[in-house]
Amino acid sequence: MSAIFALVDCNNFYASCEKLFRPDLANTPVVVLSNNDGCVVARSKEAKALGIKMGIPIFKIQSQIRQHGIKVFSSNYSLYADMSDRVMRTLEDMAPRVEIYSIDEAFLDLTGIQSAISLIDFGQQVKHTIDRWIGITVCVGIAPTKTLAKLANHAAKKYSATRGVVDLTDRNRQRKLLALTPVEDIWGVGRRLSARLQAMGIHTALDLADTSAKSIRQHFSVVLERTVRELNGESCMDLEQIPATKKQIICSRSFGTRVTSLVQMRQAVCEHITRAAEKLRKERQQAKLLSVFIRTSSYQKDSPQYSNALSAELTRPSDDTRDLIQLAMRLLDHLWRDGYQYAKAGVVLSDFYDIGTYQAGLFDEPTGHANSRQLMQVVDTINHSGRGKVFFARQGIKKSWAMKREYLSPAYTTHWNGLIKVN
Protein backbone atom coordinates (compact mmCIF):
# COMPACT_ATOMS: atom_id res chain seq x y z
CA MET A 1 0.00 0.00 0.00
CA SER A 2 1.50 3.34 -0.97
CA ALA A 3 1.96 5.95 1.70
CA ILE A 4 -0.28 8.96 2.21
CA PHE A 5 0.76 11.94 4.31
CA ALA A 6 -1.19 14.92 5.53
CA LEU A 7 0.40 18.16 6.60
CA VAL A 8 -1.67 20.14 9.07
CA ASP A 9 -0.45 23.71 9.49
CA CYS A 10 -1.95 26.44 11.68
CA ASN A 11 -2.75 29.70 9.91
CA ASN A 12 -0.77 32.75 11.11
CA PHE A 13 -0.17 30.82 14.30
CA TYR A 14 1.30 33.39 16.72
CA ALA A 15 -1.04 36.12 15.52
CA SER A 16 -4.01 33.72 15.85
CA CYS A 17 -2.99 32.84 19.42
CA GLU A 18 -2.93 36.52 20.38
CA LYS A 19 -6.34 37.12 18.75
CA LEU A 20 -7.93 34.16 20.51
CA PHE A 21 -7.98 35.99 23.83
CA ARG A 22 -8.86 39.36 22.37
CA PRO A 23 -12.20 39.07 20.58
CA ASP A 24 -12.15 42.85 20.29
CA LEU A 25 -9.33 42.45 17.76
CA ALA A 26 -11.30 40.08 15.49
CA ASN A 27 -10.90 42.23 12.38
CA THR A 28 -7.86 44.24 13.45
CA PRO A 29 -4.49 43.74 11.75
CA VAL A 30 -2.11 42.09 14.24
CA VAL A 31 1.64 41.49 14.08
CA VAL A 32 3.87 39.55 16.47
CA LEU A 33 7.50 40.52 16.93
CA SER A 34 10.67 38.48 17.35
CA ASN A 35 12.57 38.41 20.63
CA ASN A 36 13.75 41.87 21.59
CA ASP A 37 10.85 43.31 19.62
CA GLY A 38 13.15 43.39 16.59
CA CYS A 39 11.20 42.32 13.54
CA VAL A 40 7.88 40.91 12.44
CA VAL A 41 7.63 37.10 12.71
CA ALA A 42 3.86 36.62 12.35
CA ARG A 43 1.03 38.57 10.75
CA SER A 44 -2.74 38.18 10.86
CA LYS A 45 -4.51 38.05 7.51
CA GLU A 46 -5.46 41.72 7.83
CA ALA A 47 -1.79 42.64 8.37
CA LYS A 48 -0.78 40.56 5.35
CA ALA A 49 -3.44 42.34 3.29
CA LEU A 50 -1.82 45.66 4.24
CA GLY A 51 1.39 44.38 2.68
CA ILE A 52 3.38 44.00 5.93
CA LYS A 53 6.28 41.71 5.03
CA MET A 54 7.60 38.80 7.07
CA GLY A 55 10.88 39.65 8.80
CA ILE A 56 10.67 43.40 8.39
CA PRO A 57 12.19 45.40 11.28
CA ILE A 58 9.49 47.16 13.25
CA PHE A 59 11.07 50.60 12.99
CA LYS A 60 10.51 50.49 9.25
CA ILE A 61 6.74 50.14 9.57
CA GLN A 62 5.98 52.58 12.39
CA SER A 63 3.99 54.88 10.12
CA GLN A 64 1.85 52.01 8.82
CA ILE A 65 1.24 50.84 12.37
CA ARG A 66 -0.11 54.26 13.30
CA GLN A 67 -1.98 54.82 10.08
CA HIS A 68 -3.84 51.49 10.05
CA GLY A 69 -4.07 50.89 13.80
CA ILE A 70 -2.05 47.69 13.60
CA LYS A 71 -1.93 45.98 17.00
CA VAL A 72 1.60 44.89 17.93
CA PHE A 73 2.59 42.04 20.29
CA SER A 74 5.96 40.86 21.66
CA SER A 75 6.36 37.11 21.30
CA ASN A 76 4.80 35.19 24.15
CA TYR A 77 6.27 31.73 23.77
CA SER A 78 4.66 30.11 26.77
CA LEU A 79 1.25 31.02 25.33
CA TYR A 80 2.11 29.65 21.87
CA ALA A 81 3.63 26.45 23.29
CA ASP A 82 0.51 25.86 25.34
CA MET A 83 -1.84 26.39 22.38
CA SER A 84 0.41 24.18 20.26
CA ASP A 85 0.11 21.35 22.80
CA ARG A 86 -3.66 21.52 22.59
CA VAL A 87 -3.62 21.36 18.79
CA MET A 88 -1.17 18.45 18.77
CA ARG A 89 -3.09 16.47 21.36
CA THR A 90 -6.24 16.86 19.29
CA LEU A 91 -4.43 15.61 16.19
CA GLU A 92 -3.12 12.63 18.12
CA ASP A 93 -6.71 11.78 19.02
CA MET A 94 -7.72 11.85 15.37
CA ALA A 95 -4.84 10.00 13.67
CA PRO A 96 -2.85 6.96 14.76
CA ARG A 97 0.55 8.28 13.75
CA VAL A 98 1.55 11.93 14.14
CA GLU A 99 4.89 13.67 13.73
CA ILE A 100 5.04 17.05 15.44
CA TYR A 101 7.19 18.89 12.96
CA SER A 102 7.26 22.38 14.46
CA ILE A 103 5.31 24.49 16.89
CA ASP A 104 2.52 24.97 14.35
CA GLU A 105 2.71 21.98 11.98
CA ALA A 106 2.34 18.23 12.10
CA PHE A 107 2.53 15.42 9.56
CA LEU A 108 -0.07 12.66 9.85
CA ASP A 109 0.17 9.19 8.36
CA LEU A 110 -3.11 8.57 6.54
CA THR A 111 -2.05 5.36 4.82
CA GLY A 112 -5.03 3.04 4.44
CA ILE A 113 -7.55 5.54 5.79
CA GLN A 114 -9.38 5.82 2.44
CA SER A 115 -11.22 2.57 2.97
CA ALA A 116 -13.08 4.26 5.81
CA ILE A 117 -13.43 7.90 4.75
CA SER A 118 -12.53 10.10 1.80
CA LEU A 119 -9.31 12.03 2.25
CA ILE A 120 -11.05 15.37 1.74
CA ASP A 121 -13.72 14.52 4.32
CA PHE A 122 -11.05 13.53 6.82
CA GLY A 123 -9.18 16.80 6.21
CA GLN A 124 -12.36 18.81 6.76
CA GLN A 125 -13.04 16.90 9.97
CA VAL A 126 -9.58 17.77 11.31
CA LYS A 127 -10.09 21.38 10.37
CA HIS A 128 -13.52 21.67 12.00
CA THR A 129 -12.50 19.87 15.17
CA ILE A 130 -9.48 22.10 15.82
CA ASP A 131 -11.51 25.18 15.00
CA ARG A 132 -14.31 24.25 17.41
CA TRP A 133 -12.26 22.88 20.27
CA ILE A 134 -9.37 25.31 20.25
CA GLY A 135 -10.36 28.19 18.02
CA ILE A 136 -7.34 27.91 15.76
CA THR A 137 -7.73 27.71 11.97
CA VAL A 138 -5.63 25.12 10.16
CA CYS A 139 -5.13 24.07 6.55
CA VAL A 140 -4.58 20.48 5.45
CA GLY A 141 -2.53 19.21 2.50
CA ILE A 142 -2.69 15.53 1.55
CA ALA A 143 -0.27 13.71 -0.80
CA PRO A 144 1.88 10.59 -1.26
CA THR A 145 5.09 12.31 -0.08
CA LYS A 146 5.94 14.89 2.57
CA THR A 147 7.23 17.36 -0.02
CA LEU A 148 3.99 17.13 -2.01
CA ALA A 149 1.94 17.36 1.20
CA LYS A 150 3.75 20.63 1.98
CA LEU A 151 2.90 21.86 -1.49
CA ALA A 152 -0.74 20.78 -1.12
CA ASN A 153 -0.92 22.67 2.16
CA HIS A 154 0.52 25.75 0.48
CA ALA A 155 -2.25 25.55 -2.12
CA ALA A 156 -4.90 25.05 0.56
CA LYS A 157 -3.76 28.31 2.18
CA LYS A 158 -3.51 30.22 -1.08
CA TYR A 159 -6.74 29.28 -2.83
CA SER A 160 -9.88 29.92 -0.79
CA ALA A 161 -11.98 27.75 -3.15
CA THR A 162 -10.25 24.72 -1.59
CA ARG A 163 -11.91 25.50 1.77
CA GLY A 164 -8.57 24.82 3.42
CA VAL A 165 -8.09 21.20 2.35
CA VAL A 166 -6.28 19.92 -0.75
CA ASP A 167 -6.01 16.29 -1.85
CA LEU A 168 -2.99 15.96 -4.11
CA THR A 169 -2.91 12.19 -4.50
CA ASP A 170 -3.80 12.39 -8.20
CA ARG A 171 -0.80 12.48 -10.54
CA ASN A 172 -2.37 14.94 -12.99
CA ARG A 173 -3.36 17.37 -10.25
CA GLN A 174 0.19 17.15 -8.92
CA ARG A 175 1.66 18.17 -12.26
CA LYS A 176 -0.86 20.99 -12.73
CA LEU A 177 0.03 22.47 -9.34
CA LEU A 178 3.78 21.97 -9.86
CA ALA A 179 3.56 23.94 -13.10
CA LEU A 180 1.98 26.86 -11.22
CA THR A 181 4.54 26.82 -8.40
CA PRO A 182 7.78 28.83 -8.53
CA VAL A 183 10.74 26.62 -7.67
CA GLU A 184 11.60 28.66 -4.55
CA ASP A 185 8.26 27.73 -2.98
CA ILE A 186 9.32 24.09 -2.74
CA TRP A 187 10.21 22.74 0.69
CA GLY A 188 14.00 22.41 0.78
CA VAL A 189 14.72 25.04 -1.88
CA GLY A 190 15.91 28.26 -0.30
CA ARG A 191 17.18 31.52 -1.79
CA ARG A 192 20.61 30.24 -2.78
CA LEU A 193 19.50 27.03 -4.43
CA SER A 194 16.69 28.85 -6.17
CA ALA A 195 19.14 31.32 -7.74
CA ARG A 196 21.35 28.51 -9.00
CA LEU A 197 18.39 26.57 -10.35
CA GLN A 198 17.01 29.66 -12.14
CA ALA A 199 20.38 30.14 -13.77
CA MET A 200 20.06 26.61 -15.15
CA GLY A 201 16.64 27.40 -16.61
CA ILE A 202 14.71 25.63 -13.86
CA HIS A 203 11.96 28.07 -12.89
CA THR A 204 8.92 26.08 -11.79
CA ALA A 205 8.53 23.13 -9.47
CA LEU A 206 7.55 21.13 -12.55
CA ASP A 207 10.86 22.04 -14.25
CA LEU A 208 12.64 20.68 -11.18
CA ALA A 209 10.52 17.52 -11.06
CA ASP A 210 11.33 16.85 -14.72
CA THR A 211 15.10 17.20 -14.26
CA SER A 212 16.89 13.89 -13.83
CA ALA A 213 17.58 13.06 -10.20
CA LYS A 214 21.04 11.89 -11.15
CA SER A 215 22.08 15.21 -12.66
CA ILE A 216 20.68 17.09 -9.67
CA ARG A 217 22.77 14.82 -7.45
CA GLN A 218 25.85 15.72 -9.48
CA HIS A 219 25.26 19.48 -9.54
CA PHE A 220 23.90 19.83 -6.02
CA SER A 221 23.54 17.21 -3.30
CA VAL A 222 21.64 14.16 -2.12
CA VAL A 223 19.25 16.48 -0.32
CA LEU A 224 17.96 18.12 -3.48
CA GLU A 225 17.95 14.78 -5.28
CA ARG A 226 15.54 13.53 -2.65
CA THR A 227 13.34 16.57 -3.24
CA VAL A 228 13.17 15.75 -6.96
CA ARG A 229 12.13 12.18 -6.21
CA GLU A 230 9.51 13.33 -3.73
CA LEU A 231 8.06 15.78 -6.26
CA ASN A 232 7.56 12.77 -8.53
CA GLY A 233 5.62 10.89 -5.89
CA GLU A 234 8.43 8.67 -4.61
CA SER A 235 8.39 8.89 -0.81
CA CYS A 236 11.92 9.31 0.57
CA MET A 237 11.09 10.74 3.99
CA ASP A 238 9.28 8.69 6.59
CA LEU A 239 7.11 9.91 9.39
CA GLU A 240 9.26 10.39 12.49
CA GLN A 241 7.08 9.96 15.53
CA ILE A 242 9.80 9.86 18.15
CA PRO A 243 11.78 13.08 18.28
CA ALA A 244 15.49 12.41 17.84
CA THR A 245 17.62 13.31 20.83
CA LYS A 246 19.27 16.68 20.35
CA LYS A 247 22.89 16.88 19.23
CA GLN A 248 23.42 20.40 20.43
CA ILE A 249 21.68 22.99 22.56
CA ILE A 250 22.09 26.66 21.73
CA CYS A 251 21.02 29.55 23.93
CA SER A 252 21.73 33.00 22.60
CA ARG A 253 20.14 36.42 22.63
CA SER A 254 20.66 39.88 21.32
CA PHE A 255 20.78 42.38 24.17
CA GLY A 256 18.01 44.92 24.75
CA THR A 257 20.75 47.55 25.11
CA ARG A 258 24.40 47.16 24.12
CA VAL A 259 26.72 45.57 26.66
CA THR A 260 30.07 47.26 27.35
CA SER A 261 31.25 45.81 30.66
CA LEU A 262 32.56 42.37 31.50
CA VAL A 263 30.37 42.25 34.61
CA GLN A 264 27.21 42.56 32.51
CA MET A 265 28.50 40.12 29.95
CA ARG A 266 29.21 37.56 32.67
CA GLN A 267 25.65 37.91 33.90
CA ALA A 268 24.24 37.39 30.43
CA VAL A 269 26.38 34.34 29.65
CA CYS A 270 25.51 32.95 33.06
CA GLU A 271 21.83 33.26 32.26
CA HIS A 272 22.28 31.53 28.89
CA ILE A 273 24.15 28.68 30.55
CA THR A 274 21.40 28.34 33.13
CA ARG A 275 18.74 28.00 30.42
CA ALA A 276 20.89 25.65 28.35
CA ALA A 277 21.54 23.42 31.38
CA GLU A 278 17.80 23.25 32.07
CA LYS A 279 17.17 22.11 28.50
CA LEU A 280 20.00 19.59 28.82
CA ARG A 281 18.50 18.07 31.95
CA LYS A 282 15.10 17.93 30.27
CA GLU A 283 16.73 15.89 27.48
CA ARG A 284 18.27 13.66 30.17
CA GLN A 285 21.71 14.20 28.69
CA GLN A 286 25.09 15.42 29.89
CA ALA A 287 27.40 17.56 27.78
CA LYS A 288 31.16 17.39 27.45
CA LEU A 289 31.78 20.27 25.06
CA LEU A 290 30.90 23.90 25.70
CA SER A 291 31.34 26.95 23.45
CA VAL A 292 30.77 30.58 24.23
CA PHE A 293 30.49 33.34 21.63
CA ILE A 294 30.16 37.12 21.85
CA ARG A 295 29.79 39.66 19.07
CA THR A 296 29.13 43.27 18.22
CA SER A 297 26.39 44.28 15.78
CA SER A 298 27.21 43.80 12.12
CA TYR A 299 24.53 46.38 11.34
CA GLN A 300 26.52 49.13 13.04
CA LYS A 301 29.05 49.46 10.29
CA ASP A 302 30.70 52.60 11.63
CA SER A 303 31.62 51.22 15.07
CA PRO A 304 34.47 48.74 15.65
CA GLN A 305 33.57 45.09 15.15
CA TYR A 306 34.59 42.08 17.20
CA SER A 307 33.22 38.56 17.01
CA ASN A 308 34.79 35.52 18.55
CA ALA A 309 34.05 32.09 19.97
CA LEU A 310 35.91 29.63 22.18
CA SER A 311 35.21 26.01 23.03
CA ALA A 312 36.52 23.71 25.73
CA GLU A 313 35.81 20.28 27.12
CA LEU A 314 34.70 19.58 30.65
CA THR A 315 36.82 16.97 32.40
CA ARG A 316 33.73 14.78 32.30
CA PRO A 317 30.20 15.21 30.90
CA SER A 318 27.95 17.18 33.21
CA ASP A 319 24.46 18.61 33.47
CA ASP A 320 25.27 20.59 36.62
CA THR A 321 24.72 24.31 36.08
CA ARG A 322 27.66 25.11 38.38
CA ASP A 323 30.18 23.09 36.32
CA LEU A 324 28.99 24.70 33.11
CA ILE A 325 29.04 28.21 34.55
CA GLN A 326 32.56 27.73 35.86
CA LEU A 327 33.92 26.69 32.47
CA ALA A 328 31.90 29.31 30.59
CA MET A 329 33.32 32.08 32.80
CA ARG A 330 36.86 30.91 32.04
CA LEU A 331 36.16 30.94 28.31
CA LEU A 332 34.52 34.35 28.50
CA ASP A 333 37.53 35.86 30.28
CA HIS A 334 39.69 34.76 27.35
CA LEU A 335 37.21 36.00 24.77
CA TRP A 336 36.58 39.39 26.31
CA ARG A 337 38.03 42.55 24.77
CA ASP A 338 37.38 45.97 26.29
CA GLY A 339 36.13 48.86 24.22
CA TYR A 340 33.40 47.25 22.14
CA GLN A 341 29.64 47.59 22.13
CA TYR A 342 28.47 44.00 22.31
CA ALA A 343 25.13 43.16 20.73
CA LYS A 344 24.82 39.45 21.32
CA ALA A 345 26.18 36.52 23.29
CA GLY A 346 25.43 32.83 23.34
CA VAL A 347 26.47 29.37 24.48
CA VAL A 348 26.45 26.01 22.72
CA LEU A 349 26.43 22.64 24.49
CA SER A 350 27.38 19.53 22.51
CA ASP A 351 29.02 16.10 22.64
CA PHE A 352 26.21 14.55 24.65
CA TYR A 353 26.16 11.40 26.74
CA ASP A 354 23.25 9.57 28.35
CA ILE A 355 23.42 10.09 32.09
CA GLY A 356 25.82 7.60 33.65
CA THR A 357 27.20 6.10 30.42
CA TYR A 358 30.46 8.03 30.19
CA GLN A 359 33.59 5.94 30.66
CA ALA A 360 36.04 7.98 32.70
CA GLY A 361 39.64 7.86 31.55
CA LEU A 362 42.32 6.40 33.80
CA PHE A 363 43.67 9.79 34.77
CA ASP A 364 40.42 11.73 34.94
CA GLU A 365 39.85 13.38 38.26
CA PRO A 366 37.04 11.77 40.22
CA THR A 367 35.27 15.11 40.58
CA GLY A 368 31.58 15.89 40.43
CA HIS A 369 29.32 17.34 43.08
CA ALA A 370 28.00 14.78 45.50
CA ASN A 371 24.53 16.33 45.68
CA SER A 372 24.35 17.48 42.06
CA ARG A 373 21.33 15.52 40.84
CA GLN A 374 19.13 16.38 43.81
CA LEU A 375 20.09 20.05 43.87
CA MET A 376 19.45 20.54 40.15
CA GLN A 377 16.10 18.79 40.47
CA VAL A 378 15.07 21.12 43.25
CA VAL A 379 16.14 24.17 41.24
CA ASP A 380 14.20 22.98 38.16
CA THR A 381 11.10 22.19 40.18
CA ILE A 382 10.99 25.55 41.93
CA ASN A 383 11.63 27.44 38.71
CA HIS A 384 8.69 25.74 37.01
CA SER A 385 6.25 26.08 39.87
CA GLY A 386 5.46 29.73 39.25
CA ARG A 387 6.33 30.48 42.89
CA GLY A 388 9.35 32.56 42.03
CA LYS A 389 12.81 31.74 40.88
CA VAL A 390 16.00 30.33 42.24
CA PHE A 391 18.96 31.58 40.28
CA PHE A 392 22.70 31.63 40.40
CA ALA A 393 24.13 34.81 41.89
CA ARG A 394 26.15 35.67 38.83
CA GLN A 395 23.03 35.98 36.68
CA GLY A 396 22.61 39.37 38.31
CA ILE A 397 19.50 41.15 39.48
CA LYS A 398 19.49 44.44 37.61
CA LYS A 399 19.53 43.31 34.01
CA SER A 400 19.88 46.46 31.96
CA TRP A 401 20.76 44.26 28.99
CA ALA A 402 17.69 42.00 29.18
CA MET A 403 15.41 41.34 26.24
CA LYS A 404 12.94 44.00 25.21
CA ARG A 405 9.28 42.91 25.45
CA GLU A 406 7.29 46.09 25.37
CA TYR A 407 4.09 44.64 23.91
CA LEU A 408 3.73 41.41 25.84
CA SER A 409 0.25 39.91 26.19
CA PRO A 410 -0.75 38.44 29.58
CA ALA A 411 -0.07 34.75 30.31
CA TYR A 412 -3.69 33.80 29.63
CA THR A 413 -3.31 30.06 29.97
CA THR A 414 -0.29 29.41 32.17
CA HIS A 415 -0.50 31.82 35.12
CA TRP A 416 -3.42 32.46 37.45
CA ASN A 417 -3.01 36.20 37.29
CA GLY A 418 -3.35 36.11 33.50
CA LEU A 419 -6.79 34.49 33.51
CA ILE A 420 -9.52 36.36 31.73
CA LYS A 421 -12.16 37.78 34.07
CA VAL A 422 -15.76 37.01 33.12
CA ASN A 423 -18.23 39.42 34.64
Added chain:
DNA sequence: TCTGGGGTCCTAGGACCC
Protein backbone atom coordinates in the same frame (compact mmCIF):
# COMPACT_ATOMS: atom_id res chain seq x y z
C1' DT B 1 18.00 54.42 18.16
C1' DC B 2 15.61 50.22 16.50
C1' DT B 3 17.36 44.13 11.93
C1' DG B 4 15.27 36.88 16.07
C1' DG B 5 16.56 32.36 17.96
C1' DG B 6 17.26 27.53 17.64
C1' DG B 7 18.06 23.72 15.13
C1' DT B 8 19.66 19.88 11.28
C1' DC B 9 22.22 17.89 7.52
C1' DC B 10 25.79 17.75 3.95
C1' DT B 11 30.24 18.68 1.84
C1' DA B 12 34.91 20.11 1.16
C1' DG B 13 39.26 20.20 2.78
C1' DG B 14 43.00 19.51 6.09
C1' DA B 15 45.49 16.43 9.22
C1' DC B 16 47.05 12.19 9.84
C1' DC B 17 47.94 7.30 9.05
C1' DC B 18 49.53 3.20 6.43
Added chain:
DNA sequence: TCTGGGGTCCTAGGACCC
Protein backbone atom coordinates in the same frame (compact mmCIF):
# COMPACT_ATOMS: atom_id res chain seq x y z
C1' DT C 1 64.53 12.41 0.71
C1' DC C 2 61.25 11.50 -2.75
C1' DT C 3 56.96 9.60 -4.49
C1' DG C 4 51.90 7.92 -4.45
C1' DG C 5 47.24 6.24 -3.36
C1' DG C 6 43.74 5.56 -0.26
C1' DG C 7 41.42 5.65 3.97
C1' DT C 8 39.45 7.94 8.36
C1' DC C 9 38.38 11.53 11.30
C1' DC C 10 37.42 16.17 12.35
C1' DT C 11 35.97 20.89 11.56
C1' DA C 12 34.23 24.94 9.31
C1' DG C 13 31.08 26.64 6.44
C1' DG C 14 27.04 26.53 3.59
C1' DA C 15 22.35 25.61 2.98
C1' DC C 16 18.01 24.75 4.65
C1' DC C 17 13.92 24.73 8.01
C1' DC C 18 10.39 27.09 11.26
